[in-house]
Amino acid sequence: MAIELRDVYKAFGSKEVLRGFSAEARDGETLVILGGSGSGKSVTLKHIVGLLEPDRGEVWVDGLRVDELDREGLFELRRNVGYVFQFAALFDSMTVAENVGMGLKRLTGVSKEDRLRRVEECLARVDMAGYGERLPAELSGGQKKRVGIARAIATEPRYILYDEPTTGLDPMTRAVIDELINRMKAELGVTGIVITHDMESAFRVADRFAMIHDGKQQFQGSPDEIRSSADPMVRAFIEGRPELIEEAE
Numbered sequence: 001m002a003i004e005l006r007d008v009y010k011a012f013g014s015k016e017v018l019r020g021f022s023a024e025a026r027d028g029e030t031l032v033i034l035g036g037s038g039s040g041k042s043v044t045l046k047h048i049v050g051l052l053e054p055d056r057g058e059v060w061v062d063g064l065r066v067d068e069l070d071r072e073g074l075f076e077l078r079r080n081v082g083y084v085f086q087f088a089a090l091f092d093s094m095t096v097a098e099n100v101g102m103g104l105k106r107l108t109g110v111s112k113e114d115r116l117r118r119v120e121e122c123l124a125r126v127d128m129a130g131y132g133e134r135l136p137a138e139l140s141g142g143q144k145k146r147v148g149i150a151r152a153i154a155t156e157p158r159y160i161l162y163d164e165p166t167t168g169l170d171p172m173t174r175a176v177i178d179e180l181i182n183r184m185k186a187e188l189g190v191t192g193i194v195i196t197h198d199m200e201s202a203f204r205v206a207d208r209f210a211m212i213h214d215g216k217q218q219f220q221g222s223p224d225e226i227r228s229s230a231d232p233m234v235r236a237f238i239e240g241r242p243e244l245i246e247e248a249e
């Protein structure tokens with residue numbers, strides 16, 4: 001069981017974002033996807049949960065062809081794939097507990113009692129026990145990210161997608177979030193995809209890497225392989241100079 005994109009094409013108008021991109025996250029591992037700003041990383045994640053449909057190519061999750069699922073199939077898929085959005089994306093007018101319980105509310109057959117218990121469990125897993133009644137505005141950036149992770153694990157998914165989970169955080173908080181990502185893998189056995197351009201974070205969480213450039217897979221391999229890669233595009237990333245990588249307009 002895994003996540004796989006096979007030769008995916010996606011254009012918006014005349015802008016070809018994905019031009020035959022392939023990548024695979026194997027069962028139980030964390031795949032880090034690297035790529036310059038605007039290279040199509042978030043677009044890739046949206047294909048995995050069926051928020052976007054490919055123009056061509058295939059998207060597979062858990063042996064299911066995502067781009068051919070009907071409404072009900074997509075609903076079930078999204079229960080099984082947690083999504084930690086860029087900038088946490090919490091609802092400001094809802095409490096932390098309400099934010100975390102959102103996905104559970106949509107499931108039939110989960111009593112209010114069970115839901116509240118599950119929310120508390122998830123908050124405890126990200127070291128946010130007791131914060132349920134707070135509002136997002138009362139939280140730090142790192143705490144919001146943790147709540148975003150708690151929300152993503154609430155429906156007991158087998159997969160979690162993290163869209164730039166450490167962007168905008170200070171180095172210590174970044175390390176804490178990385179540790180949480182590793183904890184989710186170890187304790188819940190989830191398969192993860194992490195998008196980042198923070199290499200320090202990337203090496204802390206990655207079992208494998210994929211890199212997207214010009215809409216295609218520029219690299220895929222282990223941390224050791226990426227460290228020793230001679231590809232100038234890969235080197236620019238490894239050496240912390242992603243700004244050298246320009247995406248074609």
Ligand SMILES: Nc1ncnc2c1ncn2[C@@H]1O[C@H](COP(=O)(O)OP(=O)(O)O)[C@@H](O)[C@H]1O
Pocket residue numbers: 012017035036037038039040041042043044
């Ligand atoms: N729904 C959309 N409609 C039109 N253009 C989009 C849409 N989503 C993304 N794009 C464009 O696709 C490109 C890649 O976007 P994105 O995947 O968000 O980049 P990033 O790699 O920084 O996450 C960008 O040029 C963006 O403007």
Ligand SMILES: [Mg+2]
Pocket residue numbers: 041042043086163
């Ligand atoms: Mg993005």
